[in-house]
Amino acid sequence: MHAGLPKYVPVNLKDIEAAGFQEGDEVSLETLKNKGLINPSGRERRLPLKILGDGELSVKLNIKARAFSTSAKEKLESAGCSLTVLPGRKKWVKPSVAKNLARAEEYFAKKRAAAAAADTTEAA
Template sequence: MHAGLPKYIPVNLKHIETAGFQEGDEVSLETLKEKGLINPSGRERKLPLKVNMLLDLNYNPNATSSAKEKLEAASCSLTVLPGRKKWVKPSVAKNLARAEEYFAKKRAASSSDPTSA
């Protein structure tokens, strides 16, 4: 039953920004509880806090690195998690690989053919 329980208390960065924290204020379980963003009770009081940065799907990787630099300058740690690979059936994966190979050959043939321009 413990496998599905969270190992941290998640909080979105945008909710922290709208909660009214001033520059230099400490963001902790106690301050978030005072602002009404979370209600840690029981085992949650001992869990670490995880701040989620919701980024646009078409995000700029440089923006992530600049955000990381700013957070590390403020003595915070930032871990960028890789996205999950979508599972596809083996037969579909095989067909996708064949299609990619076919179009790669076609692109190579068209780029080497001087009459295609």
């Protein structure tokens, strides 16, 4: 049932350029809603933002989004924009599984620390 539903609100670079952001402005889901690029009601209001690479950007902006396409990332980095990838929603995990995952992470962290300590003593 969920296969046809979008996972992100897609916004192209040409739309951001046309919105008239000034040098150093922050581009986020909220600012795009305020500028009218994203419908503040409906399904889009709860979806995360994804920046797509269609178009060019001529000003340096601070962009905060959940995801960036590879072409958009390349174009934004070449334009000198700062990119912030927002964290996703954490997936629910059964408490017993979470406890086992935490134990495994602790175990492997100790193993990595012991291996790193052994490497430093061999190098000295």
